[in-house]
Amino acid sequence: MTRPSQLLHPQRTPVEPLLAATVLLVRDAPEGDGGLQVLMTRRSAKASFAPGAYVFPGGGIDALDADPATHAACERRPGQTDEQLTQAVAAIRESFEELGLLLARHADGRMANATDIAALDRHAPFAAQCAARGLRLAADEVFVLARWTGDRDLPRRFDVPFLIARMPGGQVPVADEAEQFEPVWVRPLQALARHATGSFFMIYPTIRTLERLAGFESAGALLEACASGTPLWTSCPRAGLLGGKESRYMEDEMPYGELAMVCPDGQILHPLDWQTERAVPLRRNVQRLTAPNPGFMTGPGTNSYLVGDPATGYIAIDPGPADPQHLDKLWRAAGGDLRMIVCTHSHPDHSPGAAPLQQLCVQAGRAAPPILGLPSAPTARTASQFTPDRALQDGELLTLTGQAPEGKITHSLRVVHTPGHAANHLCLLLVEDALLFSGDHILNGSTTVIDPPDGNMADYLDSLDKLSALCAEHGVEFILPAHGYVLGDAPGAIAGLKAHRLAREAKVIAALQQLPGGSMDDWVAHAYADVPPRVWPVAQRSLLAHIERIRSLGPGND
Numbered sequence: 001m002t003r004p005s006q007l008l009h010p011q012r013t014p015v016e017p018l019l020a021a022t023v024l025l026v027r028d029a030p031e032g033d034g035g036l037q038v039l040m041t042r043r044s045a046k047a048s049f050a051p052g053a054y055v056f057p058g059g060g061i062d063a064l065d066a067d068p069a070t071h072a073a074c075e076r077r078p079g080q081t082d083e084q085l086t087q088a089v090a091a092i093r094e095s096f097e098e099l100g101l102l103l104a105r106h107a108d109g110r111m112a113n114a115t116d117i118a119a120l121d122r123h124a125p126f127a128a129q130c131a132a133r134g135l136r137l138a139a140d141e142v143f144v145l146a147r148w149t150g151d152r153d154l155p156r157r158f159d160v161p162f163l164i165a166r167m168p169g170g171q172v173p174v175a176d177e178a179e180q181f182e183p184v185w186v187r188p189l190q191a192l193a194r195h196a197t198g199s200f201f202m203i204y205p206t207i208r209t210l211e212r213l214a215g216f217e218s219a220g221a222l223l224e225a226c227a228s229g230t231p232l233w234t235s236c237p238r239a240g241l242l243g244g245k246e247s248r249y250m251e252d253e254m255p256y257g258e259l260a261m262v263c264p265d266g267q268i269l270h271p272l273d274w275q276t277e278r279a280v281p282l283r284r285n286v287q288r289l290t291a292p293n294p295g296f297m298t299g300p301g302t303n304s305y306l307v308g309d310p311a312t313g314y315i316a317i318d319p320g321p322a323d324p325q326h327l328d329k330l331w332r333a334a335g336g337d338l339r340m341i342v343c344t345h346s347h348p349d350h351s352p353g354a355a356p357l358q359q360l361c362v363q364a365g366r367a368a369p370p371i372l373g374l375p376s377a378p379t380a381r382t383a384s385q386f387t388p389d390r391a392l393q394d395g396e397l398l399t400l401t402g403q404a405p406e407g408k409i410t411h412s413l414r415v416v417h418t419p420g421h422a423a424n425h426l427c428l429l430l431v432e433d434a435l436l437f438s439g440d441h442i443l444n445g446s447t448t449v450i451d452p453p454d455g456n457m458a459d460y461l462d463s464l465d466k467l468s469a470l471c472a473e474h475g476v477e478f479i480l481p482a483h484g485y486v487l488g489d490a491p492g493a494i495a496g497l498k499a500h501r502l503a504r505e506a507k508v509i510a511a512l513q514q515l516p517g518g519s520m521d522d523w524v525a526h527a528y529a530d531v532p533p534r535v536w537p538v539a540q541r542s543l544l545a546h547i548e549r550i551r552s553l554g555p556g557n558d
Contacts (some may be wrong), residue, residue: 001475002433005406006283012265014152017159022058023091024145024209025101026219027167029187036216037187039173041099041180049156050203054191057098057180058091058160065089070127074139075105079229084161088139091163093126098180099173103142103165104135111138111168122176141165143226146212148205149236151248152266162209164226166219188214204237204248238263240272247272254445257488258282261478272485274300276326279333282486283433285309285411289330291320293349297538299445299483302349305437306334307430308411311402313339315413316369317428317437318482319353327353331360338366340398342413343373344439344482345425346386354388372398374417374424379453384422392426413437416470420460421448427467434476436467436490442497444484449538450545457545458552461501468494504528508546520544 004011025039038056045052064070066086074085095101100122102112112135120129130137145164150157173183186194188210194200195207202210212232216222225232238259239248246268249256255272262270262282271280274294279287285308290301302321308314314334319341320326330353331338338361343351354371362368373388380386392398394417401410414429421440428437440448441463450457470476471490479487479494487493504527511518511526518526520540527546528539 002283002435006285006433007264008262008281008284009265009267009269012267014266015155015157017149017157019061020059020158020160021061021087021090021094021163022056022160023095023142023163023165024056024213025095025165025167026222027185028219029185034218035187036213036219036222037185038191038210038213039099039167040184040186040191041173041175042182044179044181047179049158053201053203053206054184054195055202055206056162056209057095057101059094059098059179060158061086061090062093064125064127065093067127070137073127073131074137075141077140077229080140084144084229085139087144087161087163088142089127089137091142091165092137092139096120096126097122098176099183100176101168101171101173102130102135103138103168104130105138107134107136111170113170114172117171138165138168143223144229144231145222145226146209147231147234151204151237151239153239153268160205161231162205164223166223205235208235208250238266239268240270241268242272251488255485257444257478257493258486260488261486276301276329278329279306282480283435285433286430286435286480287333288480289326289333291323291326291349291353293321293323297449298349299443301483303480303482303484304330304353305480306330307413308334308339308400309402309404309409310335310337311404311409312400312411313337313402315340315342315398315400315411316357317342318344318350318439319357321349322352322356324356327357327360331357331364336361336364336366338369339400340369341371342392342398342428343371343386343388344427344437344441345373345422346376346380346384347422347440348383350439350482351384351386374426377423377454379423381454384454386424394426397431398428416466418463418466419456420463421450421455423454423456423459425463429470429474429476431474434474434478436471436476436479438467438479439482441467442479442487442493443481444487446484447497447500447542449541451541452545452548455541455545457501457505457542457549460545461498461549464494464498464501468498504542505546505550508543509550512547512550523547 028034029037040054092103104112142163142165146162149159195202235250237248240259276292279289287306289304294301304320305317306314341354370389376386392415396415398413412431416427418427418441476490479490507527511523515522524536524540
């Protein structure tokens with residue numbers, strides 16, 4: 001766990017979310033191609049939450065929604081939990097109160113009709129009125145689509161299951177004209193297009209939900225996808241600053257892990273713009289300076305990291321290319337007090353800056369910080385030749401110590417040899433704060449290239465297992481890659497990466513079996529059909545690495 005003393009921002013407790021439920025009533029459009037439509041309404045401009053926004057009907061969960069007597073008056077699916085039943089009741093009730101729609105049926109199976117709806121009072125206890133008319137709430141037809149929890153920065157937050165149900169036939173939505181106005185049936189893409197023009201204001205969870213709904217062709221397809229009772233996604237978004245404006249992200253988006261690390265309690269303070277002018281603080285003892293070498297293989301550029309503080313001095317990780325301006329900024333960010341320079345591996349976007357960075361220290365009258373790492377193997381390409389001042393040993397500790405106002409402080413980096421991307425690749429664990437510097441072994445937004453002979457797929461997968469065990473042992477939550485934002489959920493990220501590699505290997509095996517006399521061009525087109533052809537020349541290197549591993553496993557694997 002990260003030491004609280006190393007957090008950039010004071011800790012705070014986000015507001016406890018209130019329980020609520022919302023429901024997406026869906027249908028197939030009666031005109032055109034019959035594609036999916038969803039019912040939305042506009043909230044009152046005086047509403048305390050999301051005023052003026054177009055939303056799905058819903059609201060807070062009442063005590064009566066969870067009452068056993070209410071549950072007893074519901075139709076219930078096998079496996080539908082008490083919690084899910086309570087949420088369904090709340091959604092059905094809110095649909096009636098806000099839009100005059102009633103998901104209920106008579107004992108003979110007939111759905112409620114206009115006569116039933118007219119006999120009920122929107123402002124009186126809902127379940128009791130339905131029971132008096134012999135109506136049972138159709139909770140069995142309400143399914144879970146997703147679950148959203150309001151962002152940690154919000155002064156008022158909700159924990160909301162987004163439920164889904166088919167619009168009951170023969171009913172017409174009539175807004176209450178107090179909380180909700182202008183009921184409208186829209187296709188997801190239509191609502192998103194109108195929002196983009198400024199004529200259909202929506203809040204973040206609504207937008208993201210519609211983006212995902214746009215992938216479904218019909219109401220039936222969507223309901224079938226939700227039939228298992230498990231949410232299709234669960235999210236508590238986080239926000240950072242992009243171009244000086246608030247920008248929100250879900251868990252599967254690249255900036256999310258970095259926001260979780262830098263602003264764990266939801267403070268909207270962290271800039272996400274990639275820039276090379278200054279070091280970006282990630283912890284009090286961790287800074288990142290991105291080299292100005294963006295490209296197809298480097299993403300936004302090579303991340304150089306500084307670990308340490310003014311009391312201990314600094315370790316530079318991956319000084320990057322021999323770019324004088326970048327190295328000068330890195331040196332200045334460390335206050336000139338560099339104690340060690342570590343290269344995770346010898347590739348030309350990582351190690352060439354080490355020697356000139358060392359010379360900057362010498363020219364300033366300081367002792368030369370040793371250049372540490374593993375020497376390049378004979379299999380390395382010419383541009384990746386590297387000889388450190390001292391070769392590191394797997395498992396050794398690189399330690400900085402100093403005296404801070406709160407007492408003695410230590411920052412320790414454990415060396416972890418992780419061959420695969422390169423024979424001399426290593427990762428570094430910041431032990432006291434459980435942060436993993438992954439070099440090129442794990443990237444954010446892409447998979448690293450395994451380029452034989454220096455790259456080896458079997459070694460790469462073994463190294464992933466080694467890192468997985470390390471994360472479990474030390475409670476590592478965050479991975480700081482050499483390219484891209486910080487990754488959160490370190491164990492999940494590693495497991496997902498290994499699963500992706502093995503799934504790709506299965507496609508390679510299929511290509512070899514279906515095209516036994518094929519060429520590398522044939523096999524890559526088959527095994528990497530899901531990536532753009534412009535990537536195939538690079539993908540061929542990893543394809544070769546997969547083939548080598550497959551053949552090493554013995555007969556029957558190719």
